[in-house]
Amino acid sequence: MTQIELPQGLIRAPSLDGPHAGYMPGFGNDFESEALPGALPQGMNSPQRCNYGLYGEQLSGTAFTAPGHQNERTWCYRIRPSVRHTHRFQRIEMPYWKSAPCIDPEIVSLGQYRWDPVAVPDEALDWISGMRTMTTAGDVNIQTGMASHIYLVTRSMRDEYFYSADGELLIVPQEGRLRFCTELGVIDLEPHEIALIPRGLVYRVEVLEGPARGFVCENYGQKFALPGRGPIGANCMANRRDFKVPVAAFEDREVPSTVTVKWCGQFHRTEIGHSPLDVVAWHGNYAPVKYDLRTYCPVGAVLFDHPDPSIFTVLTAPSGVEGTANIDFVLFRERWLVAENTFRPPWYHKNVMSELMGNIYGTYDAKPKGFAPGGMSLHNCMLPHGPDRNAFERASAVELKPEKLDETMSFMFETRFPQHLTPFAAQAGHLQEDYIDCWASLEKKFDGTPGVK
Numbered sequence: 343m344t345q346i347e348l349p350q351g352l353i354r355a356p357s358l359d360g361p362h363a364g365y366m367p368g369f370g371n372d373f374e375s376e377a378l379p380g381a382l383p384q385g386m387n388s389p390q391r392c393n394y395g396l397y398g399e400q401l402s403g404t405a406f407t408a409p410g411h412q413n414e415r416t417w418c419y420r421i422r423p424s425v426r427h428t429h430r431f432q433r434i435e436m437p438y439w440k441s442a443p444c445i446d447p448e449i450v451s452l453g454q455y456r457w458d459p460v461a462v463p464d465e466a467l468d469w470i471s472g473m474r475t476m477t478t479a480g481d482v483n484i485q486t487g488m489a490s491h492i493y494l495v496t497r498s499m500r501d502e503y504f505y506s507a508d509g510e511l512l513i514v515p516q517e518g519r520l521r522f523c524t525e526l527g528v529i530d531l532e533p534h535e536i537a538l539i540p541r542g543l544v545y546r547v548e549v550l551e552g553p554a555r556g557f558v559c560e561n562y563g564q565k566f567a568l569p570g571r572g573p574i575g576a577n578c579m580a581n582r583r584d585f586k587v588p589v590a591a592f593e594d595r596e597v598p599s600t601v602t603v604k605w606c607g608q609f610h611r612t613e614i615g616h617s618p619l620d621v622v623a624w625h626g627n628y629a630p631v632k633y634d635l636r637t638y639c640p641v642g643a644v645l646f647d648h649p650d651p652s653i654f655t656v657l658t659a660p661s662g663v664e665g666t667a668n669i670d671f672v673l674f675r676e677r678w679l680v681a682e683n684t685f686r687p688p689w690y691h692k693n694v695m696s697e698l699m700g701n702i703y704g705t706y707d708a709k710p711k712g713f714a715p716g717g718m719s720l721h722n723c724m725l726p727h728g729p730d731r732n733a734f735e736r737a738s739a740v741e742l743k744p745e746k747l748d749e750t751m752s753f754m755f756e757t758r759f760p761q762h763l764t765p766f767a768a769q770a771g772h773l774q775e776d777y778i779d780c781w782a783s784l785e786k787k788f789d790g791t792p793g794v795k
């Protein structure tokens with residue numbers, strides 16, 4: 343876009359140049375964008391006739407009457423209204439994408455579990471067929487809880503579209519690059535970035551660099567938001583301007599196409615004669631967004647002790663019980679360790695929340711071996727865990743100089759609900775049968791005599 347010279351020599355900033363061309367900065371802002379000049383009505387939502395012959399349509403992300411600071415909706419101006427993008431539905435099976443409640447009495451979820459990275463199979467898998475659910479929690483029908491998935495994607499969707507009525511997706515890539523072509527614009531995503539795709543938004547996923555593997559948190563409940571920072575103040579952790587929302591983009595393509603819908607845990611498919619990505623202009627605060635995890639500014643211990651991991655929360659999805667999240671998305675990234683006279687790795691603990699972790703790259707300090715990039719672990723509700731023997735011995739003996747934790751990026755989906763393993767997660771192969779042995783050699787040091795042992 344060229345710069346526009348205004349009277350008095352003022353130069354207005356170009357909106358589409360620079361390192362973030364194609365995106366608008368902010369989280370939860372009221373955005374507006376038009377792919378054709380004048381396509382967006384000004385000063386009102388529903389003119390008698392829209393410019394270009396477009397149809398006006400509202401997409402609601404919260405109840406009409408949700409409180410003002412939570413209320414989310416977007417107005418779309420599109421070639422056809424969405425009712426022309428769904429026809430009669432036919433149920434289809436998607437055996438690996440499970441929804442809560444998914445409780446198999448044969449599967450024991452009570453335990454500490456860890457998984458090796460799942461190899462991407464040598465077959466055509468797209469964003470829907472390549473989704474492998476690992477755990478489910480809560481109940482999709484009452485819009486409570488979550489599911490965690492691994493995606494294994496080798497094939498782009500072509501004239502195939504998808505939306506989920508069951509929840510928003512938090513996407514955490516670990517390998518490969520994907521393009522999300524959505525009704526509201528295009529998001530390109532690679533490891534060290536995350537994206538949120540809202541409930542109800544139609545999109546297709548293309549492989550830019552494959553195969554692609556990563557993690558997904560499907561949030562059945564209230565939307566992810568930025569946590570309050572409390573006494574930390576107005577800055578640090580995740581900053582709003584580092585979130586990027588795509589500018590409007592549309593296609594006017596009339597070819598046989600399919601739309602797959604996930605609804606109450608079931609999958610249905612419908613056939614239409616054109617692309618549903620036909621939103622020429624939009625305005626509102628319900629939109630897909632991406633975020634570079636390398637812009638997350640961690641705040642931590644600067645003198646002694648190890649704070650609770652909530653200090654590293656990137657996004658939090660409330661559950662209705664204050665301070666008790668449906669899901670917290672927590673990031674363990676590169677940082678300096680400087681605490682004096684302190685056992686620096688995570689302490690041993692037992693947590694009422696259930697902790698699902700994934701490794702994006704590098705080594706995690708509590709588990710120097712066995713928790714590989716692409717791997718996952720689950721420390722379920724009220725199940726004790728903590729550093730393995732190697733991590734404990736090193737951290738207890740090491741000279742406490744300032745130490746940079748480098749090459750490390752892991753995350754946690756922490757939910758108030760117990761997580762249940764799916765048959766896929768419980769299956770031998772990637773499940774590490776010997777995980778709990780990582781604590782077996784922790785020795786008794788107590789001998790009744792005082793003094794540091």
Ligand SMILES: O=C(O)Cc1cc(O)ccc1O
Pocket residue numbers: 649650651687688689691697708721727728754
């Ligand atoms: O269990 C884990 O490794 C996650 C974790 C990290 C931390 O720094 C403190 C508590 C916690 O649960």
Ligand SMILES: [Fe+2]
Pocket residue numbers: 688691693697721727
């Ligand atoms: Fe933990």
